[in-house]
Every structure is written in structure tokens, then in C-alpha cells.
Amino acid sequence: MIRLDNISKQNGTRLIFVEASAALQRGEKIGLVGPNGAGKSTLFRMISGQEPPDEGNILIDRGISIGLFSQDVGEMADRSAVAEVIVGAGPVSEVGEELAKLEAALADPDKADQLDAILERYGEVQARFEELGGYALEGKTREVLDGLGFSQEMMDGDVGLLSGGWKMRVALARILLMRPDVMLLDEPSNHLDLESLIWLEQFLAGYDGALMMTSHDREFMNCIINKVIEIDGGNLTSFSGDYEFYARQSALNERHQQAQFERQQATLAKEIAFIERFKARASHAAQVQSRVKKLDKIDRVEPPKRRQAIAFEFRPAPRSGDDVAKLRGVSKRYGSKVIYDGLELLIRRKERCCVLGVNGAGKSTLLKLVTGNTSPDTGTVTLGGSVKMGYFAQHAMDQLDGDATIFATLDAAFPHAGQGSLRTLAGAFGFSGDEVEKRCRQLSGGEKARLVMALMLYDPPNFLVLDEPTNHLDLATKEMLITALSNYEGTMLFVSHDRHFLARLSNRVLELTREGIHDYDGGYTEYVARTGQEAPGLHG
Structure with missing residues (x-):
């Protein structure tokens, strides 16, 4: 279907591809892997025709439709989420728009003299709309948006009022509804909660077109792909099989x-x-x-390219008391929506509690209550003796000073640490050499997340509260974080949509339901075995 034939591409002075070749055949589902900056997004832009290769050819079979989902979703406003998705659904949306205009013309008394011509055209357009499945379109759109976690209210509300993460889901829904011959998905698993992620996994596993995607979620990739193309040092190497x-x-x-x-x-x-x-x-x-x-x-054998392995070891955290956090009779509501009513919870030392629950169940609210970032309407939240807390949330990334460099940020947080010690810390989180002079505003989402973690973990707390800590992290950094946290001696309370992260780190599961908290001893793997589901509300 698509052949990359000896392509070369240069970005400034940096060579991204050097006479690289690969192919995407009918029915193949390819995971595109490689270090950050290797050229994954560039390859997608070249295949979708947004930019040409410098040399070589990209050959696409005649009549093949391609849908590209990227992290750059563009402007969205003045339509409902449903309408925004339908507009991106290809030819059927254009036919639908003409049909709507013809319906308005039929009801317009000023156009009574053109009635016969309008009726005739209306009949033709209506037949075409039906042939393209237009009347089932809204139902299918709502089904896809529901799978991606939208409530009916959000589907019908102004798409412009949604956060960036929800707009990403709207852009993704467009491509899924379009069902092109080839889907190119650049990090579709970002910004999804566990339920939406598993729904998307099932959708893509059942999709009969060809697929090429990147993802920092290894479980997600394993469930979908049957081939891997690795980008490394300008070359493309193919492997048959899944990510493992x-x-x-x-x-x-x-x-x-x-x-x-x-x-x-x-x-x-x-x-x-x-x-x-x-x-x-x-x-x-x-x-x-x-x-x-x-x-x-003699043909010289090159040594293998060594991935710069990031390694971080915690300094021992001070010991806390046995009772780390206690919630007694906690109630919390937002407007008319009751999140908690009389919640009782005790978190003990060395527990690693992962919080599961469907969208809107109050996962982030629980973390905010425990960290004191929000107050209960009634009841009490108390931290135990000698508890020193570290809290990672997405908003911490927005609070970095854009004008400060990475090094200045670390130096301001730890003024008594030596330069060497701070450079070692920066290196452990993937900022080596001159990279420490980068300003925070130039950092990608993943780099910001790594910097916030470095700030949080240098002087280690004995109680870590983490809200989606792996968002934006690439596979190597995620693995480093998991390894570091496996050796961590303190207590953890966390929300994550990454099943590998959940399985490796949790030893207690708190499932939030309408009836209250279901408390499971044992980690996420035991939870899946016991309940037969990978996430609340989804039965396996």
C-alpha cells in the first residue's frame, strides 16, 4: 500500500533519514519506535504529504485514503463536539452540509420559484447521503465519543470550551469515524484514561485497515501491533511481531x-x-x-549504538509514622454533583495504593484532598507524624518559570546543593551537558515532566502522591521511573492509565464506585485476576 524507497531527510544540519526503506502492507499494524527526536513525526508528515523527502520516493497505491492524527489539533470552536467530529469524517460530511442547505432552501419562501430544481437536487443528494451511511453517522459519532469518555453533555456542548486533552480526543474521534484505508496515529494513547485507552485498543484491534502508530504505552502497543519499524541513526529496520x-x-x-x-x-x-x-x-x-x-x-563492524540509559536512585527517605493519611467522614461535591459522601480511608506506611475509577469518579479529587489542594465540605483529612509529601500533578508542569533555565530551576530549589550534584541530578533525568541551559518554555511535555520529577525526588519525600506521572514520558524514561520507584521505601498514592506502571508498582487497589470505595489487597495484577476486568466498568 505504502512504500518508502531510499528516502533521505535533513532538518537543518541534522540528518534524520539516510537512504531508508520500509513498507506498509494491507492488514499490517505497525508500531513505529525510536528515541525522542529520531524522526517519527517527520515520517508521518512525509507519508501524509505534508512535507516531501529530500531524496527518494514515497509510493502510495492509487485511491488509498490516509487519516493522520497528530498532537497538533488546530483550532476548534463554535460547534458541538459531535458536529466537529462529523465535519472531519470525509466526503459524507460535505454531502451532509449540502443536504442541510437544501433543507433550509426548501423552507425558504423567497425560493418558491426554484422549488422543482431544489427538490430534484435534494433527491439526488439525499440518495448519496444514504449510500454513504450518513443517517447512521450521528449514532456512530456518539458511539466513538462515548468510547473515548465523553458524557452526552460534553458531546452537545461547545467544543471550544473543552481542555486541550479533550480536544485531542475529538481529533482522534474524527480519524476513527473516517475509517480510512490507512491510519497514522502519533501518540493516540496520550491524554486517555484507562477505560478510554482499553476501548481504543479494542477498536483498533478490530479495525480492518492498515495502521502505523507511535505510543509510549507498551501494553497498548502489544495488544494491537503485528510489526515494528525502528528508526535509529537514519535507518528504518523492520521486525515482525509485537513490541515484546x-x-x-x-x-x-x-x-x-x-x-x-x-x-x-x-x-x-x-x-x-x-x-x-x-x-x-x-x-x-x-x-x-x-x-x-x-x-x-576489511569491512569494519560498528559497535552497537548505546542508548543513553537514564538511571536514578533515591536517597533513603526519612521514616514516617505508621498511619500516613487518614480521611474521616469526608464529603465533597462540585455544584449538584456529589463526589464523596462520608468517605473513610486510612493509608498506611509502605502501601502503594493505585486509584481506579470511571471518568468523574473522583480520582484526582481524592489526590487533591490528601495533598490539601482542595478542602472537604465536611469531615477531616489528616497526615500522620513525620510525613513529608511530594505531589506530582499536570499543573506542576505549567507552574515552571518559562524564562528560567533547567539548571537555574534546580539551583533555585536546592540552593545549598553543589553544582556537580545538580548536574548529576539533571543527567539522571536525561538533561546532559549544555541541555541544562535550555529555558523551560522550550521544553517538550516529556522534558517538563522529567524536570518536575527531578525537583520532587532529589530530596525524597516519604509519601509520594502522583497524578498520571507517566503522561508524556517516553518508554525509556518510564522504565527508569518504574525501576526507581520499585526500590523506593516510602508510601505511594497514585493514578495512572499505564497498566505496566500499575502492575509493577501497586500493592493495594482503591476502586472508586458510586457505592463508595472497593478496597482490594494486592496489586493491579491481582485486581484484574479477581474482577476479570482491566478497568472499572469494562468487563473482560
Whole structure:
């Protein structure tokens, strides 16, 4: 369907692709992987015709429709969410608009003299609209928006009033409703809660077109893809299988390449030692000459490219009392919506509580109550003795000073720490060398999240409250965070839509329901086994 034939692409002085080739065949579902900045979004823009390659060709079969979802959703306002999705649904939306205009013309007394012509055209357009499934369109649109977590109110409200994250879901719904021959999805799992994520996973698994996507969620990718294309150092390498297969195969290839490289280096060292030893002796001139020629002809094996592994180790947190947080008789409402009524909860030392619940169940509200960022209407929230809290929420990223550099931000937070210590901290969170001089406003979402975590974890709290900490984090950084938190000795309360994160870190599940909290001993994996569902409200 789509062939990338020896494409090269340069961005300023940076080479992104060098004579790279790959293909997307009918029925293939491809996960596009590679380090941040490797060129994943650039590849999507080239395939969708937004920018050409510098050299080489992108060959697309005739008549193939392509839908691209990217993080840049553009302007949305003055329509309902339903109307905004339908407008992006391809030809059927244009036919629908003409039908609406013709209906208005039929009711317009000033156009009575054109009635026969309007009626005739109306009949043709109506037949075409029906043929394209137009009358079922609104129902399908509502079904998709419902799957992505929209309430009826949000579907019919002004799309312009929605937050950036919800507008992303509207843009994603457009592509899903369009059902093109090829979907290109750039981070579709960002901004989704667990229920919407699993709904999208099932939708894409059942989609019969071809798909190419990026995602920082390994479980999500594993459930959908049957092939991986890796972008690395300007090349495209294909692997048949899911993400887990790719990760194993990639590690194996790296070990083989390292072994080959070491064997060749040992051989070269012997040859060079022989040449050095005998080059001054006339009796060995022919042998030396022959070995020099042999060395020149050898194809050199490159050592494997080492991913810069980010590693962060917690300094031991001070010990807290055994009761870390206690909620007694807590009630909370927003307007007429009751979130909690008489909530009782005790969080104990060393517990790692993950909070699950359908949209609007009050997951973030629970975290805000515990951290004191919102007050209960009635009841009390108390923290135990010697509790030192760290709170990660999305709004913390918005509060960074845009004019300050990364280093200045760390220095202002820890004025007594030495320069070396702060540079080590920055390096552990992926900011090495001159990158510490970047201003906060230039940082991507993932970089901001890493900086906020560095600020929070340098002087470690003994109670971590985390609201979607893995949003925007790439796979390598997420893995680093999971490893660091697995060795963390303190207490945790967190919300996450990342099942890998939930399974690795939780040892208690708090499921928020209309009847109150269902409390499960054991982590997320035990919760799934016990309830038969990966998220509340979704039965497996």
C-alpha cells in the first residue's frame, strides 16, 4: 500500500533519514519506535504529504485514503463536539452540509420559484447521503465519543470550551469515524484514561485497515501491533511481531553485534601488532605489505549504538509514622454533583495504593484532598507524624518559570546543593551537558515532566502522591521511573492509565464506585485476576 524507497531527510544540519526503506502492507499494524527526536513525526508528515523527502520516493497505491492524527489539533470552536467530529469524517460530511442547505432552501419562501430544481437536487443528494451511511453517522459519532469518555453533555456542548486533552480526543474521534484505508496515529494513547485507552485498543484491534502508530504505552502497543519499524541513526529496520518480541530481538541483535565487534577488534589488534613489529625488517616486507592491504579491505563492524540509559536512585527517605493519611467522614461535591459522601480511608506506611475509577469518579479529587489542594465540605483529612509529601500533578508542569533555565530551576530549589550534584541530578533525568541551559518554555511535555520529577525526588519525600506521572514520558524514561520507584521505601498514592506502571508498582487497589470505595489487597495484577476486568466498568 505504502512504500518508502531510499528516502533521505535533513532538518537543518541534522540528518534524520539516510537512504531508508520500509513498507506498509494491507492488514499490517505497525508500531513505529525510536528515541525522542529520531524522526517519527517527520515520517508521518512525509507519508501524509505534508512535507516531501529530500531524496527518494514515497509510493502510495492509487485511491488509498490516509487519516493522520497528530498532537497538533488546530483550532476548534463554535460547534458541538459531535458536529466537529462529523465535519472531519470525509466526503459524507460535505454531502451532509449540502443536504442541510437544501433543507433550509426548501423552507425558504423567497425560493418558491426554484422549488422543482431544489427538490430534484435534494433527491439526488439525499440518495448519496444514504449510500454513504450518513443517517447512521450521528449514532456512530456518539458511539466513538462515548468510547473515548465523553458524557452526552460534553458531546452537545461547545467544543471550544473543552481542555486541550479533550480536544485531542475529538481529533482522534474524527480519524476513527473516517475509517480510512490507512491510519497514522502519533501518540493516540496520550491524554486517555484507562477505560478510554482499553476501548481504543479494542477498536483498533478490530479495525480492518492498515495502521502505523507511535505510543509510549507498551501494553497498548502489544495488544494491537503485528510489526515494528525502528528508526535509529537514519535507518528504518523492520521486525515482525509485537513490541515484546521487538524488545527481545533488539537486545539479542545488540549482543551479537557487540560480540562481532569485539572479535573483529581482537583480530585487527593482532594484525596491527604484527605490522608494527615487522615493518622495519626487509625480510618481512612482502608479508607486512600483504597484511596492510588485507586490513584496508576489511569491512569494519560498528559497535552497537548505546542508548543513553537514564538511571536514578533515591536517597533513603526519612521514616514516617505508621498511619500516613487518614480521611474521616469526608464529603465533597462540585455544584449538584456529589463526589464523596462520608468517605473513610486510612493509608498506611509502605502501601502503594493505585486509584481506579470511571471518568468523574473522583480520582484526582481524592489526590487533591490528601495533598490539601482542595478542602472537604465536611469531615477531616489528616497526615500522620513525620510525613513529608511530594505531589506530582499536570499543573506542576505549567507552574515552571518559562524564562528560567533547567539548571537555574534546580539551583533555585536546592540552593545549598553543589553544582556537580545538580548536574548529576539533571543527567539522571536525561538533561546532559549544555541541555541544562535550555529555558523551560522550550521544553517538550516529556522534558517538563522529567524536570518536575527531578525537583520532587532529589530530596525524597516519604509519601509520594502522583497524578498520571507517566503522561508524556517516553518508554525509556518510564522504565527508569518504574525501576526507581520499585526500590523506593516510602508510601505511594497514585493514578495512572499505564497498566505496566500499575502492575509493577501497586500493592493495594482503591476502586472508586458510586457505592463508595472497593478496597482490594494486592496489586493491579491481582485486581484484574479477581474482577476479570482491566478497568472499572469494562468487563473482560
